[in-house]
Amino acid sequence: MAYDNICRYLAQAYPFAFVSWLLNVEDIEIQPLPTELSLEPIRSDALYLLPNRGQILHLEFQTIPSSSPPLPLRMLDYWVRLYRKYDCPIEQVVIFLKQTKSPIVYVEQLAVGRTIHPYRVVRLWEEDPTPLLENPALLPLAILARTDTPEVLLRQVADKIDSIEEREEQQNISVCTEILARLKFNKNLIRQFLQEDLMRESPLYQEILQEGELKVVFRLLNRKLGNIEPNLQSKIQQLSSEQLEALEEALLDFSVKQDLINWLENYQ
Known part of the structure; x- marks a missing residue:
């Protein structure tokens, strides 16, 4: 899963955390909006309607600065589409x-x-980590904030994760933190502070694993058999992680698409 996708997950799962952080408000009504905009489809990372303020908050997460089309043009394109549809101020x-x-x-x-x-524009490496550390949903972003003592920051984030009471939330926040931490810290340092077993138990981690396995399987199948038809793709996407591992091993012996069809029929 891309780093931007982790942030999209956080923004969708914890809208209040992002609205309160970026707009410095506390008690506010939030209505998440569809992120796909009309005309030639483009999808934003997060959209929130704030009825009490008559305003929309639009978020975009960027790992690599360059993009096509360039980011300033994209932001104008998003703004025009949003304003045409909702006719209200957009932050x-x-x-x-x-x-x-x-x-x-x-x-x-x-x-x-x-x-x-x-x-x-928010450049996370320039941000004070303190407000991010105060909200569990923002801990994965806190790991990327400004610090002269990375080990201290890692320990602070790890301690905050340990204090999350709800088990599934704790697991998912741990996964997001561990993945985003790779943008800044080496794996050995991350492992010193974040619990790997907690991460591996997370349903979100299993989704990430499955997404990665799907990409590998499709890449191997396309190389071995050529383009895979949509109906076969759909069947493959329904496989469990264990079945995907089995397919990854079996496809080494495939020579024609019928071999794939036969394998899928046997598993069904």
């Missing part, structure tokens, strides 16, 4: 995850001729 925030010296992360507006479109 746009781009959150850069991985520290970089690229000048792109310091661009905070589209400026072309008379068209000026500003948006807000």
Whole structure:
């Protein structure tokens, strides 16, 4: 799962945490909105309607600064589509995850001729970790915040995760933290502080594993048998992690697509 996808999961699962952090509000009504916008489909990372404020909060998470089309143009495109659909003020925030010296992360507006479109930029490596440490849902982002003592920050985050009472939430936050921590820390240091067994028990971790296994299986099948038809893809996507592992081993002996069809029929 991409780092941006982890952040999308957090933003969708914990909308209040992101709204309260970015807009500095406490008691507020939030209505998550569909993230796919009309016309030529594009999907934003997170959209919240704040009825009490008559406002929309739009979030975009970026690991790599460059994109196509460029980020400033994308932000204007998002804004136009959102405003046309909802006709209300829109606060746009781009959150850069991985520290970089690229000048792109310091661009905070589209400026072309008379068209000026500003948006807000958060560079996590410049952020004070304190407010992020106060909310369990933001702990995975806290791991990427400003620090001169990385081991101390890792310990603080690990302690906060240990104090989460609800088991599944604790597991999922641990998974998100461990994955985002790879953007900044080496694996050995991460393992010193974060519980690997807690992460592996997480349903979210199992989804991530399965997603990774699916990508491997499809890549191998496409290389071995050519493009796989949508109906076969659908059947493969319904397989469990154990079945995907079995398919990954069996496909080494496939020579034609009928071999794949026969294998899937036997498993069904």
